[in-house]
Amino acid sequence: MVPIVLCLSMVSYGQDEFGRWFGSGTLRVDYLLAGDQENTDVYFLDMKKEPFWGGSHTNLVDTFRYGEFMLEVSDQESGTLIYSRGFCTLFNEWQTTAESKKMRKAFHQVALMPFPRNPVVFQLLRRSRTGEFQPVYKRKIDPSDMFIRKEPAMACDTTRVWYTGDPSVRLDIAFFGDGYTADEQDQFDADVKKYTENLFSIPPFDRLKHLINIWSVFVPSPESGTDIPGEGIYRQTTLNTTDYTFGLSRYITTTDMESLHDQAAAVPSDQLVILINSERYGGGGIFNHYASVTAGHPLSMIVMVHEFGHSFAGLGDEYYTSEVAYEDFYPLDVEPWEPNLTTLVDFDGKWKDMLDPGTPVPTPAEPRYEGVVGVYEGGGYVAKGVYRPFLDCRMHTNEAPGFCPVCRRAIERMVRFYSE
């Protein structure tokens, strides 16, 4: 069973507790996630000290427990869990495609944590098909290890786009550009401004923007645009984004986490958003990994908000009629971890507290339930067995006026987690 999110008490540390376990800066651990549909293997690559830690100093242990993976960092001597974070990757999405039945593949990953003072145990856990986290990798890390590289961050053009306070008590969102040449830097700056203003016009971000900082990082790309393999178009760009992820036109992502995090080290950040200089329709959003979106399509501002719903708040797709590359993404006998989807296996831990007493479960998709929080069948890429909370939502269609009340609550909880 997926842990009941709403009933967990917040595990939080004071500033003194943070200073007991952590110094300044970030420890970055690079590794490969490899395997096939049935197997997940981890190969260690490299470690580095980075200058900023943009995360909270009090909410260090992840109380949401969303995601397909969990990073856990424990003090080696006492065994105390001192940092954890749930996340998803393109690798686990690939593990639901038909290709993963036939071949093995590896994806570069980056794990970040505040730089530890003392030796720690670094552990990765993978969620099983039945929903529990199971260990897949463990190693000891000594912060005095001479192989932790201490190089200055990559030289990038950085901008404080919107600054409301110290990064440790703010949600820090960093924007990156891909496919913008040196001559197109003004366009990138204008796009970041446009996408920031749009995000801040959408509930609940509109009334939480005093808890958010926005940063931008610019590294010019040699060529303009992005790769479109289905049309034989390839562009040399700084973050190596590409359309046709898993063969699907509109799924525009990057597997180049090394380049993305080399740039990300230049600013304090909690969340990464890649703006792609293209007029195509598309993007992607992977929980605590990144959001990517083309900047030049008429629907791009809507898509960016949808993808950020995935990457920031762990929201699931409420749609079920569009083509996807996934097969059996949600086992129907397991409660999904996403806060806005349910299989009714463990609905008590979801939005049951937001239902009016008279609302039937499941709720018929009838006009009289327009604007009513309910339990509507269809979501998570399937028409049967997965339920969503609202007839329409930003996580359901591009036509929806905004996020539904359940998604808004999930977003607000996450903003507050980062800004305490």
Ligand SMILES: [Zn+2]
């Ligand atoms: Zn929703």
